[in-house]
Amino acid sequence: MTKTTGSKAYLKTLEREGVTHIFGITGAALIPICDDLLESKIRYVPGVHEQGSAHMADGYARVAGKPGVVQVTSGPGATNIVTGVATAQLDSSPLVAFTGQVPMSMVGTDAFQEVDIIGVTASITKWNYQVRDPAMIPWAVKAGMHISNTGRKGAVLIDLPKNVTTEEAEFDYDVKVELEGYKPVIEPLAREVDTAVQVLLGAKKPVIIAGGGVVASGAGKELTELAELLMAPTATSLMGKGAISSSHPLSLGICGMHGRHEANFMVPDSDVLLVVGSRFSDRTTGSLGGFAPNAKIVHIDIDRSEVDKNVDSITRVIGDARHVLDALIKRIKVERLKPNGWHKRITEFKQYCEPFDYGTDISTPNIMRAIREALPSNGIVTTDVGQHQMFAALHYDVLEPGTFLTSGGLGTMGWGLPAAIGAKAAKPECKVLSVCGDGGFHMTENNLTVAVDEDFPIVVVVLNNRLLGMVAQWQRLFMDGRMAAVAREYSVDYTELSKTYGAHAVRTESMDVFRSELRRAVDADYTTVIEVPIDPNENVYPMIPPGMGLKDILTDE
Amino acid sequence: MIMSLNVVSFLVENKPGVLFNISNTIRRKNFNIHSITAIAGEHEDTTRITITSKADAHEIDKLVEQMSKMVDIIRVKRLDPLRTIQRDMALVKLHTADPMAQEEALAIINKYKGLILDIKPDTVIAQITGSVNEVTDFHKEVTYIGIIESARTGITAIEKGWVTLMEK
Numbered sequence: 001m002t003k004t005t006g007s008k009a010y011l012k013t014l015e016r017e018g019v020t021h022i023f024g025i026t027g028a029a030l031i032p033i034c035d036d037l038l039e040s041k042i043r044y045v046p047g048v049h050e051q052g053s054a055h056m057a058d059g060y061a062r063v064a065g066k067p068g069v070v071q072v073t074s075g076p077g078a079t080n081i082v083t084g085v086a087t088a089q090l091d092s093s094p095l096v097a098f099t100g101q102v103p104m105s106m107v108g109t110d111a112f113q114e115v116d117i118i119g120v121t122a123s124i125t126k127w128n129y130q131v132r133d134p135a136m137i138p139w140a141v142k143a144g145m146h147i148s149n150t151g152r153k154g155a156v157l158i159d160l161p162k163n164v165t166t167e168e169a170e171f172d173y174d175v176k177v178e179l180e181g182y183k184p185v186i187e188p189l190a191r192e193v194d195t196a197v198q199v200l201l202g203a204k205k206p207v208i209i210a211g212g213g214v215v216a217s218g219a220g221k222e223l224t225e226l227a228e229l230l231m232a233p234t235a236t237s238l239m240g241k242g243a244i245s246s247s248h249p250l251s252l253g254i255c256g257m258h259g260r261h262e263a264n265f266m267v268p269d270s271d272v273l274l275v276v277g278s279r280f281s282d283r284t285t286g287s288l289g290g291f292a293p294n295a296k297i298v299h300i301d302i303d304r305s306e307v308d309k310n311v312d313s314i315t316r317v318i319g320d321a322r323h324v325l326d327a328l329i330k331r332i333k334v335e336r337l338k339p340n341g342w343h344k345r346i347t348e349f350k351q352y353c354e355p356f357d358y359g360t361d362i363s364t365p366n367i368m369r370a371i372r373e374a375l376p377s378n379g380i381v382t383t384d385v386g387q388h389q390m391f392a393a394l395h396y397d398v399l400e401p402g403t404f405l406t407s408g409g410l411g412t413m414g415w416g417l418p419a420a421i422g423a424k425a426a427k428p429e430c431k432v433l434s435v436c437g438d439g440g441f442h443m444t445e446n447n448l449t450v451a452v453d454e455d456f457p458i459v460v461v462v463l464n465n466r467l468l469g470m471v472a473q474w475q476r477l478f479m480d481g482r483m484a485a486v487a488r489e490y491s492v493d494y495t496e497l498s499k500t501y502g503a504h505a506v507r508t509e510s511m512d513v514f515r516s517e518l519r520r521a522v523d524a525d526y527t528t529v530i531e532v533p534i535d536p537n538e539n540v541y542p543m544i545p546p547g548m549g550l551k552d553i554l555t556d557e
Numbered sequence: 558m559i560m561s562l563n564v565v566s567f568l569v570e571n572k573p574g575v576l577f578n579i580s581n582t583i584r585r586k587n588f589n590i591h592s593i594t595a596i597a598g599e600h601e602d603t604t605r606i607t608i609t610s611k612a613d614a615h616e617i618d619k620l621v622e623q624m625s626k627m628v629d630i631i632r633v634k635r636l637d638p639l640r641t642i643q644r645d646m647a648l649v650k651l652h653t654a655d656p657m658a659q660e661e662a663l664a665i666i667n668k669y670k671g672l673i674l675d676i677k678p679d680t681v682i683a684q685i686t687g688s689v690n691e692v693t694d695f696h697k698e699v700t701y702i703g704i705i706e707s708a709r710t711g712i713t714a715i716e717k718g719w720v721t722l723m724e725k
């Protein structure tokens with residue numbers, strides 16, 4: 001066995017683990033690693049602010065189906081990724097963060113650029129670990145990659161004191177990673193499947209809610225098949241959007257605070273509610289009293305601690321969504337369901353929900369439709385956070401699972417643009433578009449530099465209402481219209497600013513111009529920003545006021 | 558008043574930060590710890606931790622599920638109160654300058670089957686072991702004599718019969 005430095009061992013292990021990109025910013029504690037990166041096959045993508053780099057790695061992870069890696073220096077470099085780590089963790093995205101650290105001899109002395117990042121990130125990571133011995137590097141890196149991307153995926157942070165990267169040790173890639181306390185359940189127990197099948201077969205009015213777990217496990221096909229077998233209309237949470245194609249007749253769209261009428265009426269009317277890979281977020285359920293009061297809830301989740309956490313279920317199946325759905329399908333195919341009036345009621349109800357009147361003027365819903373028309377079915381959309389995100393959830397049809405990326409759990413403004421860059425890095429063959437508001441765009445727009453100079457051509461649509469629109473909507477609806485802290489009448493010109501970064505940029509208020517610019521941008525091999533000034537008084541409907549039940553829907557009438 | 562406490566036992570990797578992660582999760586989920594004990598286990602690479610809380614069993618069970626997810630926790634379990642033996646220990650330093658006080662102190666220590674670890678002309682140190690209620694009662698009974706200082710270990714616990722922490 002050969003001796004090698006911790007830094008080289010770290011990069012060799014990452015290479016053998018299949019890492020293709022490292023997003024990050026260097027610093028004093030990372031000098032040895034970045035020096036060795038010059039000889040590595042891994043592509044280093046230098047960022048402009050660590051938060052953006054973390055979001056890039058997160059976007060990469062959600063598209064690639066393997067961990068995204070962000071690497072930042074100690075102290076401020078490490079604290080700057082905290083938002084990115086929390087965003088990934090809340091959305092169960094396999095992000096692996098490596099932070100530089102002062103040498104072990106100086107840890108605990110408040111040395112220059114020292115911060116206790118292990119303590120800081122303890123409650124926002126699935127696992128974190130400080131490597132104190134260079135011989136442990138292959139083990140730590142392999143364990144981190146394994147933990148982040150198995151079971152319920154999540155964020156991992158590994159802290160690398162500088163001396164550990166410079167000291168030499170035996171390099172053993174084949175070291176076994178045995179974690180006695182970490183044994184994720186993938187295959188469901190037969191008896192749990194049996195009970196679930198009995199409940200499902202007894203259903204007269206079954207409804208499915210699909211969450212992010214369906215997308216994460218790549219179970220879109222199985223979910224759709226089960227929905228068809230059960231004749232169960234299928235709603236999704238925000239994170240589950242795309243689990244079933246929006247064009248499928250059984251698709252109800254998203255349910256919850258800004259859910260569609262169909263979903264928010266069918267869910268409470270169900271007698272059996274099958275919830276797959278969703279954690280019953282308050283934004284999905286509304287008030288718990290109005291959430292499926294008469295339904296027997298069957299909960300499928302890979303994370304046992306989510307069962308009965310917010311909503312009590314009658315039975316549960318623990319395991320990976322794809323494996324569980326597969327097991328259910330096999331059983332239900334044999335035992336077959338009797339047809340009943342439920343399917344007819346769904347069709348009637350969908351007809352009763354009048355189709356949305358898009359009109360011809362430029363508006364956020366129309367822009368979402370135009371984006372759908374311009375992108376191929378495997379085109380990837382990332383959203384930012386706020387009104388446009390809910391408009392996208394309502395009016396952008398997702399045709400393939402995993403092509404709609406959003407910050408659902410943490411709701412991180414500024415996430416969309418850098419995440420789109422990461423998505424493009426993971427799948428350069430796919431068109432990637434980020435839709436954002438002016439508020440979120442302005443938080444991380446400096447990442448356009450990375451899109452342009454590192455050649456990750458993306459399309460960015462900035463919907464500019466010169467307001468923090470979602471908060472403004474709450475103020476209009478619940479605060480007597482008192483507008484506090486939401487106005488953004490800045491003198492900055494986002495189109496000119498984008499040009500300064502080297503992007504092609506255009507501003508338009510015409511729907512026709514928007515469509516043609518968008519088509520050109522999607523076909524182009526360079527980054528384009530399209531800014532659209534929109535009505536600052538636009539509200540996103542339907543909406544369930546916070547604390548109300550699923551049927552207490554506000555509309556604009 | 559008889560205190561009803563739920564006992565949660567952990568077997569964890571003996572690594573830096575594990576105890577911090579456990580107490581941090583308990584804080585984050587808004588629980589109060591009544592007592593906590595921790596010591597390296599039979600094997601040096603594991604630590605056994607015993608935590609007690611006044612929270613109700615249902616809430617504790619949810620917490621246990623959260624805890625089982627943590628990578629460094631090998632096993633965590635709420636012990637069955639009907640078959641769990643709990644013990645608490647206190648070292649109690651009493652003010653016994655008055656000869657009568659000393660005599661009464663020794664009598665109470667004997668009544669609680671305590672050990673006398675040290676006698677000085679004006680102080681006595683007693684070791685009291687028993688259920689958490691017995692140890693609390695001892696403190697109440699010697700209050701009038703005068704407690705200078707008391708150090709309690711907190712509860713440690715084990716289940717009766719062949720049941721062990723590692724058994725599913």
